[in-house]
Amino acid sequence: MAATSKTATLSLDDKSVEFPVYSGSVGPDVIDIRKLYGATGAFTYDPGFTSTAACESTITYIDGDEGVLLHRGYPIGQLAEKSHYLEVCYLLLYGELPSAAELEDFEFRVTNHTMLHEQMMNFFRGFRRDAHPMAIMTGVVGAMSAFYHDSTDISDPWQREVASIRLIAKMPTIAAWAYKYSIGQPFVYPRNDLDYASNFLRMCFAVPTEDYEVNPILSRAMDRIFTLHADHEQNASTSTVRLASSSGANPFACIAAGIACLWGPAHGGANQACLEMLKEIGTPDRIPEYIARAKDKDDPFRLMGFGHRVYKNHDPRATVMKQSADEVLELLGVENNPILQVAKELEAAALADPYFAEKKLFPNVDFYSGIILEAMGFPTSMFTPIFALSRTVGWISQWKEMLVDPAQKIGRPRQLYTGATIRDYVDVESR
Numbered sequence: 001m002a003a004t005s006k007t008a009t010l011s012l013d014d015k016s017v018e019f020p021v022y023s024g025s026v027g028p029d030v031i032d033i034r035k036l037y038g039a040t041g042a043f044t045y046d047p048g049f050t051s052t053a054a055c056e057s058t059i060t061y062i063d064g065d066e067g068v069l070l071h072r073g074y075p076i077g078q079l080a081e082k083s084h085y086l087e088v089c090y091l092l093l094y095g096e097l098p099s100a101a102e103l104e105d106f107e108f109r110v111t112n113h114t115m116l117h118e119q120m121m122n123f124f125r126g127f128r129r130d131a132h133p134m135a136i137m138t139g140v141v142g143a144m145s146a147f148y149h150d151s152t153d154i155s156d157p158w159q160r161e162v163a164s165i166r167l168i169a170k171m172p173t174i175a176a177w178a179y180k181y182s183i184g185q186p187f188v189y190p191r192n193d194l195d196y197a198s199n200f201l202r203m204c205f206a207v208p209t210e211d212y213e214v215n216p217i218l219s220r221a222m223d224r225i226f227t228l229h230a231d232h233e234q235n236a237s238t239s240t241v242r243l244a245s246s247s248g249a250n251p252f253a254c255i256a257a258g259i260a261c262l263w264g265p266a267h268g269g270a271n272q273a274c275l276e277m278l279k280e281i282g283t284p285d286r287i288p289e290y291i292a293r294a295k296d297k298d299d300p301f302r303l304m305g306f307g308h309r310v311y312k313n314h315d316p317r318a319t320v321m322k323q324s325a326d327e328v329l330e331l332l333g334v335e336n337n338p339i340l341q342v343a344k345e346l347e348a349a350a351l352a353d354p355y356f357a358e359k360k361l362f363p364n365v366d367f368y369s370g371i372i373l374e375a376m377g378f379p380t381s382m383f384t385p386i387f388a389l390s391r392t393v394g395w396i397s398q399w400k401e402m403l404v405d406p407a408q409k410i411g412r413p414r415q416l417y418t419g420a421t422i423r424d425y426v427d428v429e430s431r
């Protein structure tokens with residue numbers, strides 16, 4: 001970050017304090033308020049961090065008003081069109097697109113870490129069959145610190161590298177096994193002759209009695225879903241990973257914390273919530289009722305898959321995802337699926353409604369990803385685990401960046417306390 005000649009002046013009581021202003025390479029300037037408390041005795045108040053930059057980062061840039069998403073400077077549309085997930089992983093992790101030899105080496109390293117320690121199978125079997133796969137993923141990823149002791153020392157760059165590769169490589173196996181366990185089918189081991197997306201599809205849909213022929217269009221669509229979810233700068237789960245890591249926690253514990261945060265319906269759980277909503281709507285004639293509910297201030301209902309904290313124009317990921325959804329639906333010949341029909345008509349109805357236009361609410365990436373995953377045959381409970389496996393590289397890239405940032409400190413927000421002031425304890429008999 002570069003210091004500018006600008007300063008920001010804050011007047012409070014009889015004090016006037018100047019703060020330095022920094023510029024990034026693109027995007028809004030930031031006011032450095034680190035000295036605020038010392039100089040004024042006051043904190044800032046910013047629930048949801050809507051105006052707070054918690055770190056400096058070179059990984060991902062978003063301009064929500066213009067609908068721009070860049071990874072290391074490359075627009076997401078170009079990456080989704082021309083690149084593929086493992087190449088984007090390399091870009092996010094190391095800062096540059098790989099040469100052919102670097103990519104081959106990276107793919108080899110990831111491919112050769114896809115198996116799980118055999119003992120971990122018992123860990124899966126300890127869960128109830130009806131456990132949500134996100135619950136299993138949170139537990140199993142956290143438990144990796146008990147299986148891979150040789151990659152938990154965060155002060156050793158080599159161990160950090162091995163942990164990163166292990167997480168990216170094993171996450172599809174963990175997600176697929178969580179699914180297989182929930183439907184009572186045997187676990188399918190990874191196969192190293194398949195690409196990342198095809199291997200995941202096979203581990204989800206093959207059975208020992210019948211192998212699974214991976215359709216290249218479905219594999220490409222799966223890869224795009226991974227690519228479009230790979231990173232999204234300082235969102236809730238990424239900030240959770242950074243906060244967990246700021247205490248020095250091991251990488252597996254930090255990523256498990258990110259998975260737990262992602263599960264919520266306002267974040268990664270939105271794709272599942274969206275499909276459940278479409279099923280609840282059921283038929284196109286009920287769409288007006290749900291649109292009216294979404295607009296009713298006294299009804300907490302929201303249209304899932306619509307709106308975004310940052311994108312107030314369009315979600316650039318949604319544009320690519322919509323294209324993929326059309327391709328997949330055509331391939332699978334499921335254009336007449338009633339849920340997908342509801343989705344198409346709901347999208348059109350919301351986009352034509354002034355309420356959504358005024359509030360800048362557009363379909364987000366999860367609206368279309370849910371439709372594709374449903375068409376591919378994934379149950380809704382697998383939508384968020386697929387988001388989690390895709391986002392793992394983003395979490396790790398941000399985690400690695402943070403560990404070498406000299407400005408890094410343990411995360412410790414302050415508060416505006418409005419509770420009781422000091423009072424004396426009263427014995428239970430006298431209350």
Ligand code: CMC
Pocket residue numbers: 232235265266267268270294295301302303304305306307308309310359361364365366
């Ligand atoms: N349906 C109906 N009204 C909505 C919706 C919606 N989906 N989203 C926002 N609004 C209204 C909201 O009621 C509020 O109205 P008012 O100003 O009259 O009070 C206004 O729009 C602004 O809402 P907000 O909650 O202040 O906006 P936010 O930026 O804090 O919330 C959001 C962003 C994503 C949490 C929200 O749009 C939402 O809940 N969407 C549905 C869940 C969803 O699809 N989430 C996935 C996000 S994309 C995946 C990811 O990157 O994690």
